[in-house]
Amino acid sequence: MVKMFDMGSNNQSDLCIIGGGLAGCEAAWTAAQKGVHVILYEMRPQKMTEAHVSGNLAELVCSNSLGSNLIDRASGLLKEELRFLGSLLIDIAEKTKLPAGNALAVDREAFSIAIENAVLSHPNIQVIRDEVKYIPDDLPVIIASGPLTSESLCKDIVRLTGEENLYFYDAIAPVVYADSIDFKIAFRASRYDFDNSAHAERIELKDFEKDILSGQQKFFEGCLPIEILAARGKDALAFGPLRPTGLKDPHTGHRPWAVLQLRQDNLAGDLYNLVGFQTNLRYSEQERVFRNIPGLENAVFARFGQMHRNTFLSSPGLINEHLQLISDPRIFFAGQLAGVEGYMGNIGTGLVAGLNAAAFIHGDPLPLFPIETMLGSMIHYLANSEKKNFQPIKANFGILPLLENPPRSKQERGRQYAIRSLDTLKNLRS
Template sequence: MEEVVVVGGGLAGSEASFRLASMGVKVLLYEMRPVKGTPAHRTGRFAELVCSNTLGSMELTSGAGLLKAEMELLGSLVVEAAKEAYVPAGTAMAVDREVFSEYITRRILEHPNIRLIREEVKKVPRDRIVIVSSGPLTSEALAEDIRELVGFDYLYFYDAIAPVVEAESVDFSKGFWASRYGKGGDDYFNCTLTEEEYRVFYEELLRAEKVQPKDFENLVYFEGCMPIEELAERGYKTLLFGPMKPVGLVDPRTGRQPFAVVQLRKENREGTLLSLVGFQTRMTYSEQKRVLRLIPCLRNAVFVKLGSMHRNTFI
C-alpha cells in the first residue's frame, strides 16, 4: 500500500497514524506546531489537550465510556496513554495532560513507519491518500482550501478554557473532598458557598469585563462548554443547575447539602495543580483574578493558567 498522508497530530491524527503504522502502512504525518502555533495550544507535542483534562465518563452505560472500551479492544493509543497518565476523577477518565501528550508523542516518534514533517499544510493533497485530521484549530489557509474542496462554507463556535490554580494556594478549610453521589473516590475538592457568598459572586460575575470577539463575528458557543458569565446572564439560579450545582454532595462538616459549590479537580498526578471544573470563561485576566478570588477557598489563589477563549472551525 502506498504511503498515507495524515494532516494534523491531535487526538484523531495521532490515533490514525499509529494504527496505520502498526498495520505496516507507511505514514507521512504533518504537524505545524511548534513552527506555527494556534490560539490555544502551548506546545508542539501530539495530542495536546487544550480544554478539559478529562476524556469523558468511564461508565459503560454512557456513550463516551462505551466508545473508550471499544477503542481499548482495538488497541487504541489514546486509551493506552490515558491509562498511563490517569488522574482519579470519580467516574471520569481524567489525565495528567503533560504525561498524556508526552506518552503519545514518544510512541509516534519512535515508530519506524511514521515520517514526521513539521510544517503547515495549506492545501489538501489531491493526488495522495489523505486523512485530514487538523481539528477545530485548523489554520486559516487550510480551512479555506477545505471549504473549496467540500463545496460549502464551514461553520464555527467559540470555546473557552477554565483556569488552573496552585493547590498550595487553596484554603482547604473552606470545603471538603468528595465525588458527586459518592461515585469514585474523594477526587474533587468542593469549595462551598453560602447563599450570600453566591449572591456576591454572581453579581460581580455579571459586572466583570469580558474579552470581546472580532467585530465581524458573532459569539456562538458550544452549549456543553459555556463560559460561566454567559450562564449567569441566563438567570440567577442557572449556575446552581450547572457548574455550581450542589446536588449529590453532603458537607461532612454540617451534614447538609451546601447552597453552592465550586469543584476543583487535579490537573496532574502530584495534585499540585487544580482546575476549576466547568469554569470556562472569557473574562479579562485581571477580572478573572478579582472575581474568582471571591470564592471562599480561592481568596489567596495563585493562578498558573487563566481562562481564555478561542474559535473552533468545523464543517
C-alpha cells in the same frame, strides 16, 4: 498539483495525515499498524494555534479529563469500545492516569509525551513539523487539523468541499495552584455573588474569532461561558456547573447550596482546574470574581480561562459513514473538524479514519461500524443528520437505536446499551 514528499528512497508514503492532535495521532498509529506508510504533518511548534501551549503531539488543550470510565455512561462506553479496538491513546491514557474517581483523567504532559514517543518510534510513521497549506492531490489524505485549523488550510477545505466552514465559540476554564487554595474550606462551597460574573468585563473577540457569516459571537450550548450562564438568571449557575448534587458539606453534614468542583490537573497534584468555569472575562476580572469563592480568596492562577475558535465541517451530505469525502473518496476527515465534540469522539473518529484509509489503500472493503455501537452511531449522525442546524456531537445514548424493552432505570438502560454494543463488536470480530 500538490505533491507530498517521499518518506525515503525505498519507503514512499501511502497516506498523508494533516494534524498531530488526538485524532491525527490515533489515525496515524492505526493505519501504521495495518502496514501503511504514514506521513504525519504537525505545524507546531513552528506555527502555534491560539490554544496549544507546546509543540507536543496530542496536547490536551483544556481539561485533563477524558470523561467517565463507567460503561453505563456514554463516554465510558465509547472508551470501552476503543479499548476493545486497540486504541493507542486510550492505552496511554490508562498508563498516565491520575486519581479521578470514576473518570479517566491523565497527567497531560506525560500523556502527550508518551503518545509522541510511540508515534515517533513507529517504523511506518514519519512526522514532519510543517504547516500544510493545501490538501495534497497525489495520495490518500486524512484531514485531522482540529478546531484551530490554520487559515490557509481552512480556505483550501472550503475550496474542496464547496462549503463554508462554520465557526462557533467555546471557552476554557481557569487553573489555579493547589497551594493557593484554602483546603480548610475547599470542600465547603457556598453561594457567592453570581451577579459579579454576569456584570464583569469581558474580552472583546478579535475578528477571526467571530462567526464568518454573521460577524457575531456564537456559543456552543454545551460549553457556555459562566458569565453568559450567570446572565440568564440568579440561580442559573447553581443549577449548572455549581450544582451540589450528591455532595454533603463535611462541616455541616448538609447538602450545600452550590459547589465549585476543583479537579486535580497534573500528576504532581499542584494544579487544580475550576470545573465548568470556562469564561471570557478579562484576566483581572477573573482574579477579582473567582477570589470571591470561599477557599479561593488567595488563589494564584496558573492559567486563565479564555475563548477559542472552533472550526468544524457541516458534515451531513459531505462525508459518508467511512468518514470519506463523498466527492473525493481519497480524502477522509477525523476529529473535531469532522463534527464530533470532545476528546473521546476525536480519538474515536481518528481510529475509524485510520482503519478506513488503510482498507482503501490496500483495496479491501471499508469497515463500517454498526449503529448499535457508540462509535458507529456518532459517525452515522455525522453522515446522515439534518444539515440545517447541524451541531457537533458528543457521545450520548440518545443517538443509539432504542432497546427492545428499555428498563426504567437510567443506569440499567445504559448498562444494556453497553452490553448490546460490546456484543455487536465481539460478533464482528468472530
